[in-house]
Amino acid sequence: MDVTEAIAEILVAEGVDYLFGFPSNPLFDTGAVEDAGIRTIVVRQERTGVHMADAVSRVTSGDELGVFACQHGPGTENAFGGVAQAYAESVPIVAFPAGYDLAKTDVDPKFNSLVNYQHVTKSCEQLKDPESVVETVRRAFSAARNGRPRPALVEIPKDVFSEEVGDIDYTPTKSSKTGPDPNDIPPAVDMLLDAERPVIYAGQGVHYAKGWERLWELAELVEAPVATSLNGKSAFPEDHPLSLGAGSKSEPGQLAHFLDECDLLFGVGTSFSTTAYGITVPEDNEIVHATLDPTDIDKEVESDHAIVGDAELTLEALVDEVEGRLDTARGRRDDVVAEIREVESEWLADWQPKLESDETPINPYRVVNELTEVVDAEDAIITHDAGNARDFLAPFWKSSEPLSYIGWGKTTQLGYGLGLAMGAKLAHPDKLCINVWGDGAIGMTGLDLETAARYDIPILSILLNNFEMAGYETPFGGDFDQVADALGAYSERIENPDEIAGAIERGVSKTEEGTPVLLEFITGKETELSRPDLD
Numbered sequence: 001m002d003v004t005e006a007i008a009e010i011l012v013a014e015g016v017d018y019l020f021g022f023p024s025n026p027l028f029d030t031g032a033v034e035d036a037g038i039r040t041i042v043v044r045q046e047r048t049g050v051h052m053a054d055a056v057s058r059v060t061s062g063d064e065l066g067v068f069a070c071q072h073g074p075g076t077e078n079a080f081g082g083v084a085q086a087y088a089e090s091v092p093i094v095a096f097p098a099g100y101d102l103a104k105t106d107v108d109p110k111f112n113s114l115v116n117y118q119h120v121t122k123s124c125e126q127l128k129d130p131e132s133v134v135e136t137v138r139r140a141f142s143a144a145r146n147g148r149p150r151p152a153l154v155e156i157p158k159d160v161f162s163e164e165v166g167d168i169d170y171t172p173t174k175s176s177k178t179g180p181d182p183n184d185i186p187p188a189v190d191m192l193l194d195a196e197r198p199v200i201y202a203g204q205g206v207h208y209a210k211g212w213e214r215l216w217e218l219a220e221l222v223e224a225p226v227a228t229s230l231n232g233k234s235a236f237p238e239d240h241p242l243s244l245g246a247g248s249k250s251e252p253g254q255l256a257h258f259l260d261e262c263d264l265l266f267g268v269g270t271s272f273s274t275t276a277y278g279i280t281v282p283e284d285n286e287i288v289h290a291t292l293d294p295t296d297i298d299k300e301v302e303s304d305h306a307i308v309g310d311a312e313l314t315l316e317a318l319v320d321e322v323e324g325r326l327d328t329a330r331g332r333r334d335d336v337v338a339e340i341r342e343v344e345s346e347w348l349a350d351w352q353p354k355l356e357s358d359e360t361p362i363n364p365y366r367v368v369n370e371l372t373e374v375v376d377a378e379d380a381i382i383t384h385d386a387g388n389a390r391d392f393l394a395p396f397w398k399s400s401e402p403l404s405y406i407g408w409g410k411t412t413q414l415g416y417g418l419g420l421a422m423g424a425k426l427a428h429p430d431k432l433c434i435n436v437w438g439d440g441a442i443g444m445t446g447l448d449l450e451t452a453a454r455y456d457i458p459i460l461s462i463l464l465n466n467f468e469m470a471g472y473e474t475p476f477g478g479d480f481d482q483v484a485d486a487l488g489a490y491s492e493r494i495e496n497p498d499e500i501a502g503a504i505e506r507g508v509s510k511t512e513e514g515t516p517v518l519l520e521f522i523t524g525k526e527t528e529l530s531r532p533d534l535d
Contacts, residue, residue: 004161006133006168007096008036011067013172014141018056018426020049021069021079025098026161028069041426041455043419044447046070050082051419053093056427057149058420059381059403061208062092062175065144066423072098072158076113081413083151084120088410089231090204090271092149094140095121102128102157113155122150130163134170141173148293149208177209178292180309180317187305188266188288189321195264195286198224199244201279204231204409205269205292211312212236212402215268218315221322223333225340227255229270229278230390230407234399241337245398246407247279249531250391253347254340255279256532264288269311272301277390277409290314351530355396361524362497364392364464368436370500371462372397375432375508380404381424385417385437388526389464393436395530404431415444421459422452432511436462439476440469446483452516453488460507461489463520484518491518 001009004026011019011033019033020041027033027040034040043049053066070079076097086093097113099105105112105126114126123143127136140152192198200222206215215236219226225244226236233246245252259265259282268290272281281287281301289296289303290311297306307314348355357363377399383406384390390407399405406420417435425433442463452459461484467476484491490510494503500521507517 001167002162002164003127003130003133003156004030004032006165007137008032008038009168010134010137010170011038012036013170015064015172016067017064019067019069020052020423022046022049022071022075024071025069025075025096027096041451043451045445046075046078047082047413048415048419048445048448048451050079050086050093050095051416052423052426054082054086054091055406055420055423057092058207058406059424059427061210061403062145062149064427065141066093067096068093069096070098072100073111076111080116080120083117083153085411085413085416086151087120087122089408090149091151092144093151094144095151095153097153097155098161099126099155099157101159105157113153117153120151121153122148123152125153126155126157127160128157130160130165133165134168138170138173145173145175177310177313179313180290180307182317184305184307185317185321188290188307189318189325191264191286191288191305192222192224192266192322193325197258197262198222198264198266199258199262200224200226201228201265201267201270202226202232202235203229203267203270205311206232206235207403209269209311209313211269211315214312214315214319216240217319218322221319221326223330223336224266225258225336227259227279230394230409232269233394233407234402234405235269237400238398239400241340244340246394248390248394248407249277250395250529251279251531252344252395253530253532254343257343258340267291268314271296271299273410274300275409347530354526354528358497359524360495360497361466361522362495362500364388364521364523364526365396366497367462367464367500367521367523368392368396371504374501374504375434377401377404380432380434381406381428382434382436383407383417383420383424384435385441386412386414387438387440389417389436389438389441391529392464392526413444414441417441418445418448418461421461422448422457425457425459432460432508434460434462436464438469439463439465439467439478439480442480443476443478446480447487449484449489449516449518450487456514458511458514458516460511461516461518463518464523465520466523466525468525481518481520484520489516489518491520493520493522495522
């Protein structure tokens, strides 16, 4: 077999179902991957393919790694942003960009992935020796699967793909978990039980560790409210009485209230990175930081106590320690729940005029509100794009099932949400997969609606079109429902607020028939966000 066939065999052994990307790359061009039983998805632009791979990894907690390939030169240049996004958001993907022929790979100005991707990958290699294909690809998958999840990349020069290798013997990689130091658990529990108003803050690490049940158990034992990062949204059921929702640039009022008054912030599965799209870490309180990556500790937020280890194993150890100390319930749960409900009710009352607005152009909050009422969150996976689409949706959408929300908390390219929804739908065909975006975002990746139509990926795309890139006063134009129709999707343009719910119901029905849908809602310019300030 040649190197291309060997990689195809390795992908099968690693449990890969899809290869996303763009020719020319022998992994697409020769048919070896499809012959091996892996479905290839060719996108309109490379970074959408990376985004689809990103989603597969996220919504499976990394059990199935998203895999991407593209051509040498311009393909690797176009894919860079998607890989950089996955790196910033700690998403494990494996990329196989082609490179120039081995003799030309270092000739200026040819784009060399080995050189240029090193700062946005966890592992970055170039395959020069065909006989080392097994160990090289194994290192990439192992790097992506273990420790802090992040992209791994193997660049393969064009002429190396066709080099012959002997029969290969490949053992799939495994994910290993690192538990916390047992000596770090009792002090953390001391602080949790001594605190009068603790808040638990859960990040994306809880998703990758599958620590959802342990998080729930800890919250119930110590009778503490739980907030999440936007990446961690859905790690704790947001219909649970102790939920505060997710921190973001726009967030629920009860979250800000409890952060303002907490005396202990207990972060688990989070880096506590400073970002405009996360919580404002309160001051004058104690902080316990539990994270998988020791470089997170005191990186930006100084902790009073730290625990390094897998989130599920850490939560399990904490639960065991708390159970060994508490003979009876602490007795404050009812008061905490009542306070959450009271503050949330007041916050929602303030927002009700926008959520139920009859104004035209349509208020985007009305669209979000109707979406929450029509769609059963338990049966959906939802994501959003950058900017106002995120800000309008995040506080008001309640995710009740783990991995039902794909959020992000660092930096994001416009057009990210479409690929995420498409990848999520492939990984979970039984779910209604939704992306919410604006007219800026659709201009970046909207042509990949044709990819959804071509491959029968029936997503529901909610477009909030105010003909302007909000915050920048940059006018845009376009009738995107007509564009979507021409690309093979079912589309509607909605201008009357009384028609929102009906359009969403029709859109859901069309996805159930197997057709991708774009619903274009003509909205007004809305600038008010739910971002309560800490006192």
